[in-house]
Amino acid sequence: MNITGKIYGINGPIVYVGENRAFKMGEMVLVGKDKLVGEVIGLTTGKTTIQVYEETTGLKPGDEVISTGAAISVTLAPGIISNIFDGIERPLQEISKQSGAFISRGVSVEALDTKKLWDVHITVQPGDKVYGGTIIAEVPETRAILHKSMVPPDIMGKVTKVAPDGKYTISDPIVTIVDNSGKEIELTLTQKWPIRVPRPTAKRFPSDRPLITGQRIIDTLFPISKGGTAAIPGGFGTGKTMTQHQLAKWCDADIIVYIGCGERGNEMTEVLEDFSKLVDPKTGNPLLDRTTLIANTSNMPVAAREASIYTGITLAEYYRDMGYHVAIMADSTSRWAEALRELSGRLEEMPAEEGFPAYLASRLSAFYERAGFMQNLNWTEGSVSIIGAVSPQGGDFSEPVTQNTKRFVRCFWALDKSLAYARHFPAIHWLNSYSEYLTDLAPWYTKNVGEDFVECRNQILSILTQENQLNEIVKLIGSDVLPDDQKLVLEIARVIRLGFVQQNAYHPSDTYVPMAKQLKIMQTILYLYQKSRLLIDRNMPMSLLKESPVFDKVISIKYDVSNDELDKFDDYKVMIDDFYNDIMSKNA
Known part of the structure; x- marks a missing residue:
């Protein structure tokens, strides 16, 4: 230097x-x-x-x-998982030992522990030809993640010497190769990568399989694919952070990268405490064993906030290259855009809409385009899915960050403050949200969940849309003047909203719902609608149907039927048949 x-x-x-x-x-x-x-x-x-x-x-x-x-680069080696970094990959736990609760200026610490000994298993032999992405060693990083150290993407050659299996630090040479020019290169468990440069891949796959989250409104109505992109816009208090917490806890990604970008310090503390206590349902280990956190809180320098999302996605790409499926929770990209705006103002650049720089759109696209389901250079398959929260001021979705984000994501989960204030969570509004992945994922649903899954989903959404149209009439003239078939639509829509769309994150049977149960609930609600419609067609009044407790019992299915008791749904079909027969017999 x-x-x-x-x-x-x-x-x-x-x-x-x-x-x-x-x-x-x-x-x-x-x-x-x-x-x-x-x-x-x-x-x-x-x-x-x-x-x-x-x-x-x-x-x-x-x-x-x-x-x-x-x-500006990140250090890629064992020790990333379970760690918490600032926006430029400085470990906050190590910094706190030196400077206390706040980061002192100019603090210099290694990104990863260079003294810790790792159990290393070498996976190559002398004489092997290796290239960028070749796995040269395996290290048990946590109980949940096997770290696969790879040849850096820009190196290739022939292995001349390997170290025996044993304990090594991330700086110890473990494999020696000779490249095509005859130069000898020593490889360690560590590689560096610039954060603003996407890591290379061999091929991008189409979006043909979903990222299963266990959240009904997402998995069924507005799904995201593995390697997909989604935005969660919403005003203050609508549940953006809690929705991302649920996705981080339950989605079927192998690794979670949580980026707290300009968020309050107490929210990041909550994430740390929650994840350290939560047991991963897939492995039985703490969820933190497959999570890494990038924390750039609101009182940290804005320039590091601008870099934090690039740091996070580079770490995600590194684990994708090992063959893992990674989900990024970026909370929130609005705070990142505000940092961009502040820096742009300091640089005296010409402002665009609402003071944001003219290159806001290109920066957002460069970030979201790094998502994808890829074939890596070592022929493994992995994915990076990006779920970015957006915090429009006053809940105004017409502001530049939300509008530009909509251009580059294919999934839009719009949070609604009226739903949140009514304690309806997740507060994702079914009329303002959309997913462009449904057509791509339909064959997967048909093959793996049920042939009628997409049809049931479309009927559920259609009933909710009809309810919105009928509510406009009800506001003007009241519900009493509606014909009975329209009153039935309103009642079934209530069952859908309370029994299917609304979900309780704190109930053991409702916090996560497998796809098979989601389909069973939809089939049961639609069967009730079908039977009730037959009764209405036979001139049975809706007031008579509502005297039965069957509607409320169907709503409570989500609590009363656990995830491993799907055979109980047959009892609900019998109950609905009894309800139909009972009404018919009373009016025979």
Whole structure:
């Protein structure tokens, strides 16, 4: 590292260096006597512009700027899972030992523990030809995750020497190769990767299988595929963070990367405490054994917030390359966009709508496009699914971050404050939400869940849409004047809303619902609708039908039938038949 410049101007996190031709765009630099981490974001013949990822208080003109010669990168090695990092992959638990509850300026710690010994099993032999992505070693990282160390994507050659299986640190050489030019390269468990560059893959697969979440309104009405993208927009208090918590706990991804981007510190504390207590239903181990957290809370520097989502997705791509399915929870991209806006303002760039920079859309697309179900360079298959929360001010979905996000995601789960205030959770509104994955996933549902799954889903959504239209009439003239067939639609829609769409995160049988049970509940509700419609067609009044407790009993199915008692649904079909026969006999 060499001193390559001196500061001549400072504007918040933006630092200007005088004329110097030694810097490169995107290069990581160390600023001032405290060696604050920064990144080169602008170059002209007269000045170099640097954004600093730490508080710049105390910097002054004349302070030195040191070049590192490398881009802002993350360290990829065993030790990522179960850890909590800040926006530029500095481990917060290690930092707290040095500086307490708040990060001190210029703190320098290794991203991962370089002294810890890992049990390493070497998977290659001398003479093997290896290339980017070849798995050279396996390390039990946690009880849930087997870490597969790989050859960096830009290296290939022939193995000449391997270390015996045993205990090694992430810095110890374990495999030696000779590349095509005859150069000898020692490989360790560690590789570095620039956060703004997507990791290469061999092939992108179409969206043909869902990410199962156990949440009925998502899995059935608005599904997301593995490797898909979704946005959860909603105003304050509508349940964005809690919805993401539920998805992180229950979705069938192998690894969760949770990015707290500009969120309150107490929310990130809640995530840590929840995940450390929660038992993973798939492995029986703590959920934290397959989770990593990127925490950039609202009181941390904005420049690091801007980098945090790139740090998170690079970690996700690394585990995808091992053959894992990774889900990213980004909470919230609005706070990230606000950091972008603040930096843009400091740079005196021409503002676009609501002060956001003109390149907001391209930055959002670059982030979401890194999702996908991929064939990796080592021929394994893995995926990165991105679920991003959006926090529009005042719940206004017409603001730029929400509108631009809609352009690049195929799944939109719109949270509604009226549902949230009525304690209806998840507060995803079925009329404002959509999923473009349904057509792609229909063959999977037909093959793996049931031939009538998509048809049942469409009927359920149709009834909810009819209810909304009828409610407009009810507001004007009241419900008493409606014909009985329309009153039945309103009653069945109530059953759907309370018995299917609404879900209790704290009930053992309702917090997670397998696909088979979701289909059974839909079939039971639609069977009740079918039988009731027959009665209405025989001129039975709706008031008579509502005297029966059958509607409320169908609503309570979600609580009364556990996930492993699906044979009980036959009893509900018998109950509905008895209800039909009883009404017919009374009016014979």
